[in-house]
Structures are given as C-alpha cells and as structure tokens.
Amino acid sequence: MPATFLKxxxxxxxxxxxxxxxxxxxxxxxxxxxxxxGVLAAPNRFGRISVAQTIERxxxxxxxxxxxxxxxxxxxHAVSGTISQALKIHGPNFGVSGGPNAGPDAFLxxxxxxxxxxxxxxxxxxxxxxxxxxPAPNQTTAAPPCLGAALALVLPSPPATKNNAVSxxxxxxxxGPGVRGDFVGHAPTNPPHPRPLSPGHAPFRQDExxxxxxxxxxxxxxxxxxxLNLFDVAHLPEFQLASFIDDLPSGAGKWxxxxxxxxxxxxxxxx
Amino acid sequence: xxxxxxxxxGVGALxxxxxxxxxxxxxxxxxxxxxxxxxxxxxxxxxxxxxxxxGEAPCPDGWxxxxxxxxxxxxxxxxxxxxxxxxxxxxxxxxxxxxxGLVLGTAAExxxxxxxDCMNGGHNIYQPQDHLEPLTQRTCRRLQLTGPAASLSAACxxxxxxxxxxxRWLQLGWVDVCLAGACDLAIxxxxxxxxxxxxxLSRRNSEPEHASRPFDLDxxxxxxxxxxxxxxxERDEAARKRGARIYAEVAGCGASSDAYHxxxxxxxxxxxxxxxxxxxxxxRLDASDVDYVNAHATSxxxxxxxxxxxxxxxxxxxxxxxxVSSTKSMxxxxxxxxxxxxxxxxIIAMDRQVxxxxxxxxxxxxxxxxxxxxxxxxxxxxxxxxxxxxGFGGSNTCLILKAA
Numbered sequence: 001m002p003a004t005f006l007k008x009x010x011x012x013x014x015x016x017x018x019x020x021x022x023x024x025x026x027x028x029x030x031x032x033x034x035x036x037x038g039v040l041a042a043p044n045r046f047g048r049i050s051v052a053q054t055i056e057r058x059x060x061x062x063x064x065x066x067x068x069x070x071x072x073x074x075x076x077h078a079v080s081g082t083i084s085q086a087l088k089i090h091g092p093n094f095g096v097s098g099g100p101n102a103g104p105d106a107f108l109x110x111x112x113x114x115x116x117x118x119x120x121x122x123x124x125x126x127x128x129x130x131x132x133x134x135p136a137p138n139q140t141t142a143a144p145p146c147l148g149a150a151l152a153l154v155l156p157s158p159p160a161t162k163n164n165a166v167s168x169x170x171x172x173x174x175x176g177p178g179v180r181g182d183f184v185g186h187a188p189t190n191p192p193h194p195r196p197l198s199p200g201h202a203p204f205r206q207d208e209x210x211x212x213x214x215x216x217x218x219x220x221x222x223x224x225x226x227x228l229n230l231f232d233v234a235h236l237p238e239f240q241l242a243s244f245i246d247d248l249p250s251g252a253g254k255w256x257x258x259x260x261x262x263x264x265x266x267x268x269x270x271x
Numbered sequence: 272x273x274x275x276x277x278x279x280x281g282v283g284a285l286x287x288x289x290x291x292x293x294x295x296x297x298x299x300x301x302x303x304x305x306x307x308x309x310x311x312x313x314x315x316x317x318x319x320x321x322x323x324x325x326g327e328a329p330c331p332d333g334w335x336x337x338x339x340x341x342x343x344x345x346x347x348x349x350x351x352x353x354x355x356x357x358x359x360x361x362x363x364x365x366x367x368x369x370x371x372g373l374v375l376g377t378a379a380e381x382x383x384x385x386x387x388d389c390m391n392g393g394h395n396i397y398q399p400q401d402h403l404e405p406l407t408q409r410t411c412r413r414l415q416l417t418g419p420a421a422s423l424s425a426a427c428x429x430x431x432x433x434x435x436x437x438x439r440w441l442q443l444g445w446v447d448v449c450l451a452g453a454c455d456l457a458i459x460x461x462x463x464x465x466x467x468x469x470x471x472l473s474r475r476n477s478e479p480e481h482a483s484r485p486f487d488l489d490x491x492x493x494x495x496x497x498x499x500x501x502x503x504x505e506r507d508e509a510a511r512k513r514g515a516r517i518y519a520e521v522a523g524c525g526a527s528s529d530a531y532h533x534x535x536x537x538x539x540x541x542x543x544x545x546x547x548x549x550x551x552x553x554x555r556l557d558a559s560d561v562d563y564v565n566a567h568a569t570s571x572x573x574x575x576x577x578x579x580x581x582x583x584x585x586x587x588x589x590x591x592x593x594x595v596s597s598t599k600s601m602x603x604x605x606x607x608x609x610x611x612x613x614x615x616x617x618i619i620a621m622d623r624q625v626x627x628x629x630x631x632x633x634x635x636x637x638x639x640x641x642x643x644x645x646x647x648x649x650x651x652x653x654x655x656x657x658x659x660x661x662g663f664g665g666s667n668t669c670l671i672l673k674a675a
Contacts, residue, residue, distance in 0.1 A: 039528075045399050051382050051461070052396045055389050058460055062316040066464035072533045072663050076378045076424035081664020084528040090542050092526035093666060094425035094432055098381050099405045105421035109374075112439040115272045134397050 041079035042106035044128030281360025281503030287323035319472035323496030323603025372418030376429025376453030426662030430611030435524035454499030455607035485597035496603025523554025529665030568597035610660035
C-alpha cells in the first residue's frame with residue numbers, strides 16, 4: 001500500500017488495517033489471495049472525533065469548512081471499504097452498526113453471509129476505543145492518549161466448520177440476572193484455504209483471532225495479541241438472545257459485551 | 272439453510288415522492304420531481320442547496336401522536352416505515368405472535384444523532400459513555416418485535432444488502448418474518464457540505480426539479496435525497512397460506528467490491544458485472560429474462576458511464592430491448608436508502624406493468640447508449656426486474672425481484 005493510503009482514514013480504520021496486517025504477517029499469508037472473500041467491519045462510535053471537529057469548523061467557517069474526506073472516510077462503510085481495497089477483496093464489503101452493539105450485530109450478519117457456502121471466507125473486524133479522547137470545544141490542554149482496539153477474525157465458510165468442529169476456543173456467557181447460561185464454541189481443524197497466488201505458498205493453517213491494541217491519533221504504538229481457532233456457527237444464534245452493548249476486548253480474555261454478557265477469547269496479549 | 276422462495280408482503284416508505292404506496296406509485300409513474308430547495312437549515316453558503324426532502328413522517332395509526340412527536344426525526348422515519356410495512360402486510364395486530372426480525376441499512380445513525388444533538392445545543396458527542404441505545408434496538412422495543420435486529424451500511428448499496436441478509440435469516444430459520452430495507456436522513460449541514468465540497472452534487476440550484484439528470488449530457492452531479500423504505504419479507508409458502516398479498520419474490524442478490532477507490536468507481540467493470548451475474552445466477556434467470564432495469568445512475572458522468580459498460584456486458588444484445596431508467600431523476604439520490612427505495616420502484620413497475628421514466632433526460636449522453644425511458648413512463652410487461660446499487664467503498668450490488 002502507498003504511504004498515503006491511510007492519510008484520510010479514521011483512527012479505527014488504521015487500527016483495523018493493523019490488526020489485519022498482523023494476522024497476515026503472523027500466518028505468512030503475504031502471497032495468498034483473498035479476492036473471493038468478503039469483509040465486514042463493525043466499528044464502535046466510528047467517526048465521532050472527526051464529526052466533533054467538523055461541527056466546530058462548520059460553526060466557525062461555514063459549509064466550506066467541511067472536509068470532502070468526511071463522508072468517504074468517516075461513514076460506516078469506510079473500514080470495510082478500506083480493507084477490501086488493501087487486500088484486493090472483490091467479495092462483498094460493508095460496515096455494521098457503528099455503535100455499541102457493533103460486535104453482536106456483526107456476528108449475526110457474518111454468519112448469515114457465510115451460511116450458503118457462497119463465500120470461501122470472511123474477514124470480520126471489530127474496532128473501538130479502549131480509551132477515547134473527548135474533544136470538548138474549550139479544551140486547552142493536550143489530548144490524552146487515545147487507545148484504539150481492533151479484533152480481526154478470519155471466518156471460514158460454514159460447511160467445513162460444521163463438519164470438522166472438534167476443539168474449543170471461543171466461549172460466551174454471562175453473569176447476573178436473566179442469564180441463560182454459558183456455552184462454548186468449537187473450532188474447525190480443517191478450514192478452507194485462501195486461494196494461493198502461486199504453488200508452494202504457506203498453507204492456511206488455522207483460523208485466527210487477533211486482537212490489536214494501539215495508541216490512537218498518531219498510531220504511535222501497536223501491540224498485538226493472538227488466539228487461535230474459531231467457533232461453531234451452530235451456537236451463534238444464541239447471541240440473538242442477548243441485548244449486547246459496550247466495549248471491545250482489551251487484547252485477550254473476556255470481551256464484555258454488556259453488563260451481563262461477555263465473549264471469552266482464548267487469547268493472550270503480547271507487548 | 273434452505274433455498275425456499277422469500278416473498279415481499281408489505282411495504283412502508285417515506286420518500287420525496289410521498290409517504291404511501293399509492294402516492295409514491297402515482298408520482299413515480301407521472302414523472303414528478305421530488306427535488307426542491309432545502310429549507311430545514313440555512314444553505315446560503317452551501318455549493319449545493321437542493322435536495323429530495325421528505326418533510327415529516329406521519330404518525331402510524333394507533334400511535335400516541337404526542338409520544339411519536341417526542342422521538343427524533345430519524346426514529347420517526349424508521350418507525351413509520353416499519354409500522355406501515357407491518358400494517359400493510361397484515362402483521363401489525365399479530366406482531367407479538369411471531370419472531371419478527373429487522374435488518375436496517377443506515378449509514379450514519381450515530382453521526383446523524385451527534386450532529387442533530389449538537390445543532391440543538393446538546394453535548395452528547397462529548398459524552399459517548401452516556402449514549403443512547405441503537406436505532407434498531409429502539410425501533411424493535413417500540414414496535415415490540417422479538418426477533419434479532421442489526422444495522423449495516425455499504426453506503427448506497429445498503430438496502431440491497433439488508434434485503435439479501437433478511438432473506439438469509441428467513442432461510443436459516445432465525446425469524447418467521449423480517450423487516451428489511453434502509454432509512455437515511457442525510458440532508459444535514461455536514462452531509463450537504465461534505466458532498467458539496469467533494470464536488471459530487473449538482474449546483475443547478477435555481478431549477479431544483481431539473482437538477483437530477485441521469486444519463487443526460489448536461490448533468491453536473493447528483494442531488495442528495497432522504498427517506499427510507501422497509502419491506503416485510505416472509506417465506507413464500509407461509510405468505511400464500513395466510514392469503515397475504517405478495518408484491519414480489521426476492522429472487523436473487525449479488526454483491527461484490529471494486530477494491531479500487533473509496534469514492535471513484537472502478538474503470539474496470541468486472542466486479543460490478545460479477546455482482547449482476549451473481550444475482551441472476553442466484554435467481555436462476557438469464558439476463559434476457561429481465562424486463563426492467565432500475566439503474567444506479569446517480570447523474571454523475573463517471574458513474575453513469577461506468578454502469579452503462581456493466582449493463583452492456585451483462586445484457587449483450589438484449590440491452591437494446593430492456594428498458595432502463597433511473598428513478599433518482601425524481602427522488603434524488605437517497606444514499607443509504609437508495610437501494611431500498613429503488614426496490615420499491617421495481618415493485619411498482621411490476622404491480623402496474625409500467626416502467627417509470629428517467630426525467631430530465633433531454634439530451635442522452637452518447638456514451639450511455641441504452642434503451643432509455645426518457646421523461647414519460649411506458650407501459651411494458653414487467654415480470655422480472657434488476658436493480659443496481661453501487662456505493663462508496665467500492666460496493667456493488669444487484670437485486671433481482673420476480674413477480675409473484
């Protein structure tokens with residue numbers, strides 16, 4: 001990608017691209033093509049900082065103060081569109097939610113996308129802020145660090161997942177009143193492979209969940225955590241029962257989706 | 272997952288051409304323009320000052336008007352579309368008996384809320400931790416729907432994705448009935464200025480009704496619009512069993528990405544061609560089976576010409592026979608809601624056996640050689656329609672509807 005590729009991108013787009021890049025780097029998929037895959041991205045509070053700044057500029061400068069890059073890069077489609085461009089993905093791409101329910105909405109839609117086996121696989125990227133700068137208009141001190149988070153998941157098409165489900169790597173459950181009980185998901189042993197660009201490339205060894213944490217604004221620091229394997233789609237309709245809200249995983253372990261529900265990734269943060 | 276046919280049995284809409292099926296159909300087929308000067312805020316310093324505006328969403332029957340008026344304009348629009356679609360389908364009074372899901376295309380729910388709140392003196396944008404619940408959850412709660420709900424955006428292609436996903440939810444057995452479509456109230460100071468400064472919008476401010484001119488040599492950009500359309504989808508067999516009116520079958524859906532640019536359509540038509548071919552294959556139909564194409568055609572020279580290449584390739588020699596029109600000439604470009612409203616235009620074409628026109632098509636661009644329907648609707652046998660919707664981020668979609 002050229003150096004200017006992310007020039008106008010939102011922080012969450014940058015962290016999402018970083019998480020995807022980390023998966024590719026770790027798995028040695030540099031020579032793999034994802035051309036037939038799809039990509040879904042589910043950011044949380046996407047574009048808020050830019051919108052806040054733009055409203056101030058609109059008030060100060062009028063209509064001409066609004067950047068022409070605002071809509072292409074700060075709308076809900078921006079993360080998935082950018083990743084499709086970066087990976088040369090020609091399958092479908094779209095954004096999900098943009099709000100605090102982004103993760104659960106994304107799972108619902110991703111599984112439906114994969115259900116008929118028409119796609120060999122799907123990138124699902126969840127992003128949000130661990131710590132978010134609140135750009136109050138009268139702020140006079142320097143902005144505090146803004147921590148972005150991204151979770152990039154490589155989802156195989158469901159027939160292979162169902163037929164080969166043997167191990168457990170993703171769990172979901174809850175605590176408190178109204179909880180229906182925990183469940184665990186199963187991971188495939190033989191997921192479909194990305195199409196090789198050339199013979200002898202590194203095979204698609206396993207599905208992967210990668211959590212990224214980055215220091216925002218200038219992307220000064222990024223650390224990546226990793227977990228392997230995925231889930232059994234048969235269990236995912238369970239998610240419909242919950243009213244999910246709130247944050248992304250903090251790199252590993254439990255992802256608190258709401259006050260009562262969580263996802264537990266078999267993940268370990270590094271760095 | 273089954274492949275059982277999925278039917279559209281209810282329609283609810285809020286468009287620049289009206290808020291009821293009958294009004295929208297009448298205006299669409301009469302070639303009425305819904306584009307006018309934007310009055311909701313001061314547009315004096317905006318490069319583009321016109322839009323396809325919708326006014327106020329009506330309060331659904333049986334709803335407390337005072338309570339309805341308390342909701343935000345976006346909430347009212349979504350509620351009107353959903354409630355009137357359920358009423359139209361005959362599910363409203365029985366909605367508690369079935370699992371009704373919602374797949375909603377909406378690109379800027381949060382941005383819209385933050386901007387609207389700020390412009391009205393609020394500070395919600397600075398306090399995201401105090402945020403309200405998502406639009407889909409609010410809508411389901413207020414309508415007392417018990418199925419799953421999700422929102423998505425592929426920019427202008429959102430509505431087609433929503434319909435395709437609702438179809439899958441039904442085929443997976445996750446829902447008994449599903450609302451699907453899109454809603455977007457994008458005529459705000461930020462969006463009008465953003466698109467205007469992108470030089471994407473027509474600046475024909477002095478004659479709004481003539482500004483949206485898809486395929487016309489004198490076009491100078493698109494006209495922004497607002498509104499929404501929601502459909503009730505259910506299994507065809509179940510719909511027939513209960514004697515529901517079936518508007519159309521959702522026969523096929525196709526989607527692809529350009530992977531080229533966030534704004535500019537790819538000069539390589541292959542991805543968009545693939546989306547159309549995928550939709551036709553999904554419908555198990557040939558291009559020659561299509562009786563009407565509702566083109567994406569926004570009224571930008573680059574986009575219109577790129578789509579013509581796609582249509583010429585997909586349809587081959589049949590392109591000389593199949594009527595093609597862009598209803599954006601009348602509604603403006605409803606962005607996230609465009610695909611859903613254009614699916615409605617296809618339903619109307621099948622229902623009335625009349626193809627809606629491309630108005631303001633006075634001087635067809637020689638690079639856009641198609642079987643146009645210029646300025647006046649045309650009686651035509653319409654059993655199968657194809658509706659293209661392409662969006663920022665390189666999304667290409669095609670929806671095939673088939674008469675019941």
